[in-house]
Amino acid sequence: MRILVTGGSGYIGSHTTVQLVAAGHEVVIADDFSRSKRAVLGRLEELCGAPVACRVVDLTDREATRELFEQESFEAVMHFAGLKAVGESVALPLEYYTNNLGLTLSVLDAMRATGVKKFVFSSSATVYGEHASVPMREDMPTSATNPYGWTKVMQEQMLRDLATAAPDMRVALLRYFNPVGAHPSGLIGEDPHGVPNNLMPLLAQIAVGQRNRLNLFGRDYPTPDGTARRDYLHVEDLAAGHVAALDALSSREEAVSTWNLGTGTPTSVLELVAAFAEASGRVIPTVDSARRAGDIAESYADPTKAQTELGWKATRTIQDMCADTWRWQSSNPTGYPDA
Ligand code: UFG
Secondary structure, eight states: OEEEEETTTSHHHHHHHHHHHHTTOEEEEEEOOSSSOTHHHHHHHHHHTSOOEEEEOOTTOHHHHHHHHHHSOOSEEEEOOSOOOHHHHHHOHHHHIIIIIHHHHHHHHHHHHHTOOEEEEEEEGGGBOSSOOSSBOTTSOOBOSSHHHHHHHHHHHHHHHHHHHOTTOEEEEEEEOEEEOOOTTSSSOOOOSSSOOSHHHHHHHHHTTSSOOEEEEOSOSSSTTSSOEEOEEEHHHHHHHHHHHHHHHTTOSSSEEEEEESOSOOEEHHHHHHHHHHHHTOOOOEEEEOOOTTOOSEEOBOOHHHHHHHOOOOOOOHHHHHHHHHHHHHHSTTOSOOO
8 A cells, every 4th residue: 555654754653664665565754854853764765675755744734735645645644743742742732732633634634635544543542541440441431631642532533523424434543552662673763852751762861871860750659569550562563553453444344443552561660670771781770759740550451452353462572672772772872863
């Protein structure tokens, strides 16, 4: 298929692009590089064995987006583009709603105008909200605790409403748990914009000597070691989940399908710190800190539905995730070069 990958130069979009090309699909990336570097494209070319087409476009611009769809001929869209920093979204709610909802509306408008029916959406386990029980299942109610999370809840709802009006659409809502790791080549990986918010890139930057220590946000959670537990998922497994979801869409009866992409196994903050220290051979100094506002004790998937319906299962271990993150970070200590 000829696929538009929005945000294809970002962390998850870039890893998925490599797997889409390997599966025989033709990819066109659309990105404005506001949170990513152009150097990603050279790395993708190296991994894919040929250049990957890229259109520099602001997808919140409806005219420009329509033009892109009219010039190219897409059979499916994978929609990764969007702002994703929880803390920033609390400080800048209007920017988050304008950008994340605007992007999706503009892309869906262009899809409707040009008859593109397949849409794979980057949703998040954040839509299970604050009070969900674990493991989280796709049929649980959704809510959010911050503007970023609400943009995901709202985009899911927009897509369900659209599919009601256009039942020939085939939409996949992929609810990611905690994506970490990097391509095993070390050529592409996570290169956070500014100070990282997430645990794994912080561990990687501490190990490589760019930061001094990790704040352990909360030691008093009702978990075995008192630190919060998450469902860390290798980005290569996550990328494979996208390819599987796209393949499955054509034969789905429902217009909208929701799938958790996670391992189903929780890992605590302290366990991940220990695994990363082991993989990197570096000491990770930690300091006990208060809980971070909005954090929940435990978040992990029930991944049964994706396993049954997509034949997809995460196979990489926490050790793989740490080793691959470390290979990426140690060979690119300051991320991608500015180019
Ligand atoms: N943590 C620390 N110290 C830090 C950073 C994080 O102890 O400096 C802890 C957090 O408190 C949490 C765990 O590490 O217990 C994981 O934190 P992340 O920020 O890496 O991940 P979250 O689970 O908080 O957030 C992720 C995504 C969000 C998404 C959310 C729910 O980053 O986009 O999962 O799905 F909304």
